[in-house]
Amino acid sequence: MKITIEEQKAAQDIEVTIVCVRADRRVLDIAARLRMLDRKVTGTADGCTRVLSAEDVLFIESVDKRTFIYTADTVLETGLRLYEMEELLADCDFLRITKGCIVNFRAITALKPDVNGRIIATLENGERVVISRRYAPDVKSKLGLK
Secondary structure, X not given: OOOOOOOOOOOOOOOOOOOOOOOOHXXXXXXXXXXXXXXXXXXXXXXXXXXXXXXXXXXXXEEOOEEEEXXXXXXXXXXXXXXXXXXXXXXXXXXXXXXXXXXEHHHEEEEEEOHHHOEEXXXXXXXXXXXXXXXXXXXXXHHOOO
């Protein structure tokens, strides 16, 4: 891989161009990482609103019609519904793993098969989340296993 940085005084914003023979999994992975750097989400905790980079989010869960954002060290509540968060972060390597949860695929450090076709995913902070059998094929596909 060749990386070139070109400074232009007249540039208004950062522009990234990927030149490749074909857009394979590696190229799409690079593009997703770049999008994640620029994507922000907001949540509240203790009456304070925080702005987070999408890369800091481990997973997002919906419980009793409320949506929570989990990071390595805190839990924030967001006013968006889970499907809205999924749409916002779809191109940033977030995947639905259950009816009420989406996970940052980059935060997964280990996967372990469980009973009935489910998968136990271990995240960067040691937290474990269950990937239901309905969404397990999506995760396997993302890994290139099927």
